[in-house]
Amino acid sequence: MAASEFTLIYRYFSALGRGEAVDLSVGDDCAILRLLPGERLATSVDTVVEGVHFPEGSFPEDIGFRAVSVAVSDLAAMGARPLGMTIALTLPEADEFWLNAFSQGVTQAVSAYDLPLVGGDTTRGALTITVQVLGALPLDQALLRSGASAGDAVYVSGTLGDAAGALAFLSGQWQPSVDHAEFLLQRFNRPTARLALGRQLLGRASAAIDISDGLLADAGHIAAASGVRINIDPDALPLSAAILTQEDSGQRLRWALGGGDDYELCFCLPMAEHAPAGCTLIGTVEEGEGVFTGLELDFSSGYQHF
Amino acid sequence: MAASEFTLIYRYFSALGRGEAVDLSVGDDCAILRLLPGERLATSVDTVVEGVHFPEGSFPEDIGFRAVSVAVSDLAAMGARPLGMTIALTLPEADEFWLNAFSQGVTQAVSAYDLPLVGGDTTRGALTITVQVLGALPLDQALLRSGASAGDAVYVSGTLGDAAGALAFLSGQWQPSVDHAEFLLQRFNRPTARLALGRQLLGRASAAIDISDGLLADAGHIAAASGVRINIDPDALPLSAAILTQEDSGQRLRWALGGGDDYELCFCLPMAEHAPAGCTLIGTVEEGEGVFTGLELDFSSGYQHF
Numbered sequence: 336m337a338a339s340e341f342t343l344i345y346r347y348f349s350a351l352g353r354g355e356a357v358d359l360s361v362g363d364d365c366a367i368l369r370l371l372p373g374e375r376l377a378t379s380v381d382t383v384v385e386g387v388h389f390p391e392g393s394f395p396e397d398i399g400f401r402a403v404s405v406a407v408s409d410l411a412a413m414g415a416r417p418l419g420m421t422i423a424l425t426l427p428e429a430d431e432f433w434l435n436a437f438s439q440g441v442t443q444a445v446s447a448y449d450l451p452l453v454g455g456d457t458t459r460g461a462l463t464i465t466v467q468v469l470g471a472l473p474l475d476q477a478l479l480r481s482g483a484s485a486g487d488a489v490y491v492s493g494t495l496g497d498a499a500g501a502l503a504f505l506s507g508q509w510q511p512s513v514d515h516a517e518f519l520l521q522r523f524n525r526p527t528a529r530l531a532l533g534r535q536l537l538g539r540a541s542a543a544i545d546i547s548d549g550l551l552a553d554a555g556h557i558a559a560a561s562g563v564r565i566n567i568d569p570d571a572l573p574l575s576a577a578i579l580t581q582e583d584s585g586q587r588l589r590w591a592l593g594g595g596d597d598y599e600l601c602f603c604l605p606m607a608e609h610a611p612a613g614c615t616l617i618g619t620v621e622e623g624e625g626v627f628t629g630l631e632l633d634f635s636s637g638y639q640h641f
Numbered sequence: 642m643a644a645s646e647f648t649l650i651y652r653y654f655s656a657l658g659r660g661e662a663v664d665l666s667v668g669d670d671c672a673i674l675r676l677l678p679g680e681r682l683a684t685s686v687d688t689v690v691e692g693v694h695f696p697e698g699s700f701p702e703d704i705g706f707r708a709v710s711v712a713v714s715d716l717a718a719m720g721a722r723p724l725g726m727t728i729a730l731t732l733p734e735a736d737e738f739w740l741n742a743f744s745q746g747v748t749q750a751v752s753a754y755d756l757p758l759v760g761g762d763t764t765r766g767a768l769t770i771t772v773q774v775l776g777a778l779p780l781d782q783a784l785l786r787s788g789a790s791a792g793d794a795v796y797v798s799g800t801l802g803d804a805a806g807a808l809a810f811l812s813g814q815w816q817p818s819v820d821h822a823e824f825l826l827q828r829f830n831r832p833t834a835r836l837a838l839g840r841q842l843l844g845r846a847s848a849a850i851d852i853s854d855g856l857l858a859d860a861g862h863i864a865a866a867s868g869v870r871i872n873i874d875p876d877a878l879p880l881s882a883a884i885l886t887q888e889d890s891g892q893r894l895r896w897a898l899g900g901g902d903d904y905e906l907c908f909c910l911p912m913a914e915h916a917p918a919g920c921t922l923i924g925t926v927e928e929g930e931g932v933f934t935g936l937e938l939d940f941s942s943g944y945q946h947f
Contacts, residue, residue: 364718377671384766412670460690461767
């Protein structure tokens, strides 16, 4: 990129790099972060591509906030304390309006998650955003996918299927009321990574994952990693008021079980543990393998990653 | 991506995640890495885009090796000990031949740099590769750009302008001999990040940077960050036998001073320090600002980032 573009980006982002853990931020060959004694590093990377992970023409502010949230959600699912992140931004041209709005979305996420932006790279090409998150975990604890065992209860946070409902609305397949449409778009464009819940579950939950591919797929990852069977009660799935206005119950279930992008947590608790506030009991863990709902599932979404 | 594509990538990469520092590799929401007591984290991210950072039609094996080297070079420039990396790969389709060759290049880099691949993301879109590197530094040491002071000597490792010569050959602007062309292509496609040199300089060099934008630009970053003037002697620049076959001395200088992508280190040493093997004294640090060669510079490459 030309100097002016670098300058632009540097101007937008250089103020976001301050944080307790940050020894050195944007501006040298590497950023330097400090963990506390007794901690280790948790890291994850997520890419979002225009036209694949968000519709073309999305508001750049939403794109920025959402790209960060998607990545932070993986820290939440591990129970990690956020330290910092880097953003690799590939964009077709340095449009000052676009960069300004995008950086506002990123700034809101930096603030919402207390996660300084410590580095990045900007390149020219098709719009692609890769966010790398860095977090801290105690040396002896982490929320893995592999710890569930028979007798555990299965929970989810929030409500399910909202992002799928938003996409159905955006594609013209469904017309909810204006209020509900607004709520659903907010859920898709501004997902909240459940960082506080994840940290609360550390040392209590036997397994956890964030729901990015859809509940069936993601519960399937826990079942596979833990070597257990997960039974989900479809009648217990928490649905928002917006989704409940969809009269086709089969469609509601397809969204809640198969729709991704909600970024809620799905986790398993030993029976002795109490459910955290805002979470819903949706199933149980048994010996065996796979995820079962008792339904004849006539849709494939979520299955593709099994 | 569909299941088969994920399976492919998982097959190629899952064996690369083992390492001393790795508690948990690919397969959960985050990877987990362990630093030693008394260490802190150094991290950097670099994106390469087809048609921008490497020519379309490059061998996927070279693309993989080079993408990793470009990122690792930033760890080298900080003097960091490599811990692990993640790769976010966006590609238009899951071509088994391409993925196989790309993964071979990545595997060679994992082995060359002793840098396990601990996580990643794969998405569909225009070919874009983002590599995030994670390294360890002592709590009280790092090779920054900002420590140079008047009286220091300026060095570079290896030879300069080889990557620029390779690009001139690839674009048909220059026809070196077959042997020299092969050497230059190797230098462009298979750059060696100078990790060992960086670690050797830790605690000795007053400033360091890797040469990715071109010597003038990168020395300029040191000059700006350190608040000093850097004088470079153009007659002292180390040139390979291949570049020396270019008879136009102005062209040689343009490549050596303005060409990027060599991934050698440029660093400043207090006069009391001896030069490491394989490095060349090219200049001095004075009070002032900017980078000077005594030449009337008639080219702009390298200047764009000032």
